Amino acid sequence: ETVMTQSPVTLSVSPGERATLSCRASQSISSHLAWYQQKPGQAPRLLIYNAATRATGIPARFSGSGSETEFTLTISSLQSEDFAVYYCQQYKNWPPWTFGQGTKVEIK
Amino acid sequence: QVQLVESGGGLVKPGGSLRLSCAASGLSFSDYYMGWIRQAPGKGLEWVSYISASGRTIFYADSVKGRFTISTDNAKNSLYLQMNNLRAEDTAVYYCAGDQLPNWFDVWGQGTLVTVSS
Numbered sequence: 001e002t003v004m005t006q007s008p009v010t011l012s013v014s015p016g017e018r019a020t021l022s023c024r025a026s027q028s029i030s031s032h033l034a035w036y037q038q039k040p041g042q043a044p045r046l047l048i049y050n051a052a053t054r055a056t057g058i059p060a061r062f063s064g065s066g067s068e069t070e071f072t073l074t075i076s077s078l079q080s081e082d083f084a085v086y087y088c089q090q091y092k093n094w095p096p097w098t099f100g101q102g103t104k105v106e107i108k
Numbered sequence: 109q110v111q112l113v114e115s116g117g118g119l120v121k122p123g124g125s126l127r128l129s130c131a132a133s134g135l136s137f138s139d140y141y142m143g144w145i146r147q148a149p150g151k152g153l154e155w156v157s158y159i160s161a162s163g164r165t166i167f168y169a170d171s172v173k174g175r176f177t178i179s180t181d182n183a184k185n186s187l188y189l190q191m192n193n194l195r196a197e198d199t200a201v202y203y204c205a206g207d208q209l210p211n212w213f214d215v216w217g218q219g220t221l222v223t224v225s226s
Contacts, residue, residue: 034212036153043203043216044153055214087153091211095167097143099153 002027002093006086006100012108019075021103023088028068032092035064035073038102039084047086048073075105083107110134110215112204117220124194124224130187130204130217137161137180137187142206143213144178144189146222148199156202157189160210172198194224 003026013019023033031051036044046055048064051071061076075082088100116128128144144156157178158167166178177190187204201221205213 032211036213043205043219044213045216046212046214049212049214089153089212094210095155095158096169097155097158099155101152 001096002029002090002098004088004090004098004100006088006103008103009101010104010106012106013078014108015080016077017108019078019082019105021073021075021086021105023066023071023073023100025069025071025090025092027093029090029092031067032090033064033066033071034089034091035062036087036089037082037084038087044087078105112206112215112217114202114204114217114220117202117222119223119225120194121226122195122224125190125192126194126222128189128191128202128204128220128222130189132185132187135215136182137185137206138182140206140208140215141210142180142187142204144176144187145203145205145213146198146200147203147219148197151200154200158210159187161208191222194222196224198222199224 005024007022033051035048038044052064063074065072085102085104111133113131143158159178175193179188201219203219205216207214
């Protein structure tokens, strides 16, 4: 099983600032990585797939990078609606499809 | 507009059974790779089960293997999760989710809460 580890657990950021979230895979997953955003009481929303491709309707301030075992989600200028929990998920070595434990982006 | 709507959650005693349903509009399950993903209270996301677009390939997480059964009814455009011998650790919000590829999950339902407690 490919274990996904996200850091930090919580990220405190001021509106307008840049946020950088990390995700590490326990083995190589090439670029088979997705990022999701989840707000309280809502289902997750797909942000990024193939490590760097934005899903339909996702603003350009969200960008993904990385390959093999190290990945990054960057939010260039945080808006109020971006404060949420973010998950990474690998789809290289399945089953199982595995998620990271999440990073909570909170207002500083 | 693509929409998934889950139903069937509720309170059940340990050892009991529940059947979750996921009704689709705007998509056909014969074109989508679908899964069930759960989220325990205050916790992260855990993949539970998968069914291919053809329905011929099915996988389960080790934690539910032998107890849960995934299925689809293309005529009703519905996805199901039959959950037997439920345990307290199965308590979670269950989401149906899928995509036209067996990779990421682009379409999600709103979730249905399953509580296993005596």
